[in-house]
Amino acid sequence: MKLIIIFLNKIEYLDDLLSAFLEIGVPGATVLDSVGMGHIVSHDIPIFAGLRDFFAGSSPTNKTILIATQKDMISKIDEVLKDITGYHQKTGIAKMISVPVDNLFGFEK
Amino acid sequence: MRISQYLDKDCLKIPLQKHKKYEVIEELLDLIAQKYPEVDKKESIQTLMDREKIETTAIGNYVAIPHARMKSIQKVYFAFGIPEKSVDFEALDKKPVNLVFLLLCPEKKVNTQIGLLARLSRILHDKKLRKKLTKCKNSQNVIDVFTEYENKHFS
Numbered sequence: 001m002k003l004i005i006i007f008l009n010k011i012e013y014l015d016d017l018l019s020a021f022l023e024i025g026v027p028g029a030t031v032l033d034s035v036g037m038g039h040i041v042s043h044d045i046p047i048f049a050g051l052r053d054f055f056a057g058s059s060p061t062n063k064t065i066l067i068a069t070q071k072d073m074i075s076k077i078d079e080v081l082k083d084i085t086g087y088h089q090k091t092g093i094a095k096m097i098s099v100p101v102d103n104l105f106g107f108e109k
Numbered sequence: 110m111r112i113s114q115y116l117d118k119d120c121l122k123i124p125l126q127k128h129k130k131y132e133v134i135e136e137l138l139d140l141i142a143q144k145y146p147e148v149d150k151k152e153s154i155q156t157l158m159d160r161e162k163i164e165t166t167a168i169g170n171y172v173a174i175p176h177a178r179m180k181s182i183q184k185v186y187f188a189f190g191i192p193e194k195s196v197d198f199e200a201l202d203k204k205p206v207n208l209v210f211l212l213l214c215p216e217k218k219v220n221t222q223i224g225l226l227a228r229l230s231r232i233l234h235d236k237k238l239r240k241k242l243t244k245c246k247n248s249q250n251v252i253d254v255f256t257e258y259e260n261k262h263f264s
Contacts, residue, residue: 045230046164046165046166046168046201047168047226047230048223048226049163049164050160050163050176050177050178051219051222051223052163054219
């Protein structure tokens with residue numbers, strides 16, 4: 001079992017992504033509102049206000065998508081994310097990581 | 110990244126003679142410009158003022174860190190001073206400032222600037238450190254205080 005974490009900067013892709021996940025058999029995901037560190041640092045901590053240009057790519061509204069899934073779904077999810085966002089070709093759109101899951105509690109058998 | 114490694118005895122002044130925000134910034138800049146003639150004072154002051162216009166660099170708790178990133182310099186320049194009287198730096202907490210750090214960084218060394226600002230603003234939350242600094246009578250005291258503090262808190 002794996003936990004896939006997708007950091008979606010271009011949130012306009014969210015609806016298409018979730019629809020596509022349903023199509024490929026992802027039964028559920030958790031979508032969190034998130035904010036890039038650069039945005040918080042440069043807008044909420046005055047001493048870093050001069051770095052706003054440096055952190056310009058740091059979006060004020062990201063989505064973080066969490067998906068607990070079988071290992072064989074990783075490549076499918078990557079394909080879908082790639083098709084919809086083109087995130088392999090260009091930075092700043094999305095990032096995806098997967099990490100091992102040791103235990104599962106509260107999931108359907 | 111240690112603050113103490115950037116401290117230059119000739120760029121530390123106690124007390125500063127000026128009493129107004131922009132004059133204090135200029136007085137600190139003079140220390141750097143006198144020792145390092147490669148630093149363009151006119152460009153530096155303009156860049157520092159431009160930065161102040163974005164938002165005050167007075168971080169609260171009587172501390173200000175005016176800073177700028179410049180294309181024309183190749184290394185970090187750092188100055189520090191304690192004004193004779195507290196200075197109104199338009200701080201968000203409305204408190205006057207009595208510890209002023211001035212930082213000039215090369216345009217390309219953004220990470221160094223971020224690291225130094227982060228380190229400085231974080232350690233200056235420590236009331237004991239601020240108290241020790243305000244009691245400094247000369248440049249060597251300042252270097253000793255930072256060296257001792259960083260040896261104790263950072264490996």
